[in-house]
Amino acid sequence: MYSSVQKYTAELIGTFVLVLVGCGSAATAGEQLGFLGIAMAFGLSIVAMAYVIGPISGCHINPAVSLxxxxxxxxxxxDFAGYVVAQILGAVAxxxxxxAIIDSTGQTVAGLGQNGFGEGYGIGISALMxxxxxxxxTFVFIYAILGVTxxxxxRSTAGIVIGLSLVLVHILGIGLTGTSVNPARSFGPALLLGGDALSQLWVFVTAPFIGAALAAFAYRVLNSRT
Known part of the structure; x- marks a missing residue:
């Protein structure tokens, strides 16, 4: 049995890695990697962390998963409250x-892999869309997680399935919103950048929570045996 401190610390570390590698790949090498490369960076972060912190905390590293x-x-x-706080701290870190890495080069820090929508972001979808x-x-991602876990x-393959599921939703979502499906992942970049990233953050907090709740409901209804 792992202590609460161990679980929360594991979630902090896992979210830190997800944001640093996933958002970092988008911010520093997005043009070279393309959508698939960025999607793989996010997915492989999950795979790597699943087999390290999965036995400790379950490797949620996402408030929507925890919900x-x-x-x-x-x-x-x-634990839900503890996980979410740890995930947010990890994302901010x-x-x-x-x-700091981008700023050290003398460049203006204009992007941290933040999510967004509207004119000038992706294909320019509306707030409603x-x-x-x-x-x-988020529904697709969480539903896959609930099924495989x-x-x-x-247990031995869950990390791979979850990581590939994250790749899957990123392939479509990067050109639309940058793909959040994770309020903590969106919060970190938005907090540091401010501007549109921060003003649009409400979408990437509320929508993933709604998607997660719908996935939990659908799984309970559709996957329970009578």
Missing amino acids: AMLLGKKLSGK GSALLY AVIVEIVL ASSDN
């Missing part, structure tokens, strides 16, 4: 290091 586990009664209210996209993508028989 789904709370609704599925696999996480207590106390990852964003801060990424900011950004909400819909994030709800749907339902049985202990999948």
